Amino acid sequence: MTSGIGKVVLMSAALSLTMNAATISLTNDFSISNGNPNGQWSYRDNTTLLTLQIPQNNGNPGYPALSNGYWGTGNDLSANSPDLFKAQVNGISAGETNLDFLAGDIVGHSPNDGTTLFERWTAPSAGTISSLTLIVWYAHSTVTRSNDYVLLDNSSTLTSGTVSSTLFFNRNNAATYNNVAGFSVAAGDVISLGLTKTNGQTFGSLAGESLNFTFTPAVSAVPEPTTIASLGLGLVVLYWRSWRRRRA
Secondary structure: OOOHHHHHHHHHHHHHHHOOOEEEEHHHHOOOOOOOOOOOEEEEEOOEEOEEEOOOOOOOOOHHHOOOOEEEOOOOOOOOOOEEEEOOOOHHHOOOOOOOOOOOOEEEEOOOOOOOEEEEEEOOOOEEEEEEEEEEEEOOOOOOOEEEEEEEEOOEEEEEEEEEOOOOOEOOEOEEEEEOOOEEEOOOOEEEEEEEEOOOOOOOOEEEEEEEEEEEEOOOOOOOHHHHHHHHHHHHHHHHHHHHHHHO
């Protein structure tokens, strides 16, 4: 029969195996700060890191949505792309509609030159990815254009597709992908969400994006020092109690 202390030690060891599981969220992890950005995320135009921009207030109707800053190649919203931002207002207050985006949504503008806007997450260690959900929709109803998207595990395609106004994609009718079973990753593996203007389009356009998954680091074969200490203490206490019973 396991003693109370023994149970605590076993529970502590079990918790140490699961407590490091983390929810990864493109929306919740998004940051506007110096760098590109904090954590395991990076935002890129192909392989070039995007930089923090404070937009010019030069009459572009989208200005209220990203006035606090965004990731891009320049600060002229009418000329520079790609753009990646967390909307500060609903679409109706930024020259679009609320079916395009709401405040708090992540929105990307595909590059006008045909390159790809990437949001990349890099695995900090070996582990597993599970409960992955991707949602993509067209978020630029004021123009008739089209965006291609792709979700990659390193260079392997998990899913891909196209969203556009003519296909009636919007925030309430989004393209979705779910991978509940999950898959393994090694340290340094990259999950990438890419957005590109569809071939034949003159300019890029806006798309709303949501990417969420659970990352669980692989369990180390070597117990953590605190776990070893707890186990050692538990064994000492168990031995002491056994010794007292024999002396009684």
